[in-house]
Amino acid sequence: MAERLNEIGIVTYCPLISKTSQWSDRKKIVHVPLFNSYVFVQLTEKERNLIFEVPGVVRYLFWLGKPAIVRSSEIEAIKKWLSEPEGYEVSMDKWQKGDKIVLESGPFATQSAIIQEVKQNHYILILESLGCVLRVEKKVF
Template sequence: MNGAMRMTETNMSVECNAAADPTRWYAVRTRSRHEKLVARQLESQGIQNFLPVITKISNWSDRKKEVELPLFSGYAFVRLDHASGDRVRVLQTQGVVNFVGVQGAGIPIPDQEIENINTLLSSRVSYQERPYLHVGQRVRVTGGALDGVEGILAAENSDHSLVISVGLIQRSLSVRVAGYNVEPI
């Protein structure tokens, strides 16, 4: 996604000493198109939150307008001590569906991942969204000489490869897919 990017100023302070501070970052799932409302309400409750947004030009029939959209539609991030009462206050916030994790319990996000998002957006470097892929996942190559080829994503010596298998004879071929667009199936 190219274009201007901006992070909401919602009490964002990523630097934190984990040993002295029991608070951690968590992702919360929001109702559709409620991300900004959730961020404003959390801010008014004094709960530290982070809603990364991008600015895009929207073309309407009569005009063009810059609009701010959440970078991750349907999600916002909160920093809190999971054992504190803040967890309940977050869940009671209008527009919050639940914490992202096992049975809505919430799994902490490493500070470095939030810092990486913050750094990327602050730098104004051009970037593109990509599907989240992991080794062992079934994928399809889109474009190029291998367009339409499906297989399992594998990693060999930090190179990503596509393993194409013939199940009946239990034989496989591996092809390096660096430089190809790959999407999950």
């Protein structure tokens, strides 16, 4: 979808991550969106309805009743995080589901988040400023 939006002149960003997929006969590394079903677009108010000309575009992400606006600093933080070879270590041992936190380090430092889920090998955070869910894998040492 990002490619189609680019073709009509819309600046897009769709952050991708590498994931190993298992088939019956082999494993393969595939690139999948970091935020499933999200494509960040940069456009003017005048261009807002232009994106709906692309098949598959359903709607904008809304936050507090208005289309969400993602700051360029947040996009840069995502890009920086994805460019790190080892990623970032996150520890939430003392946090529980429903806790509201401010991240202290990593690409989302100073961002507010709500703990949605704490599992044995990962955490699920809701990043308030992006209005999206982030899965953070626990590292094994």
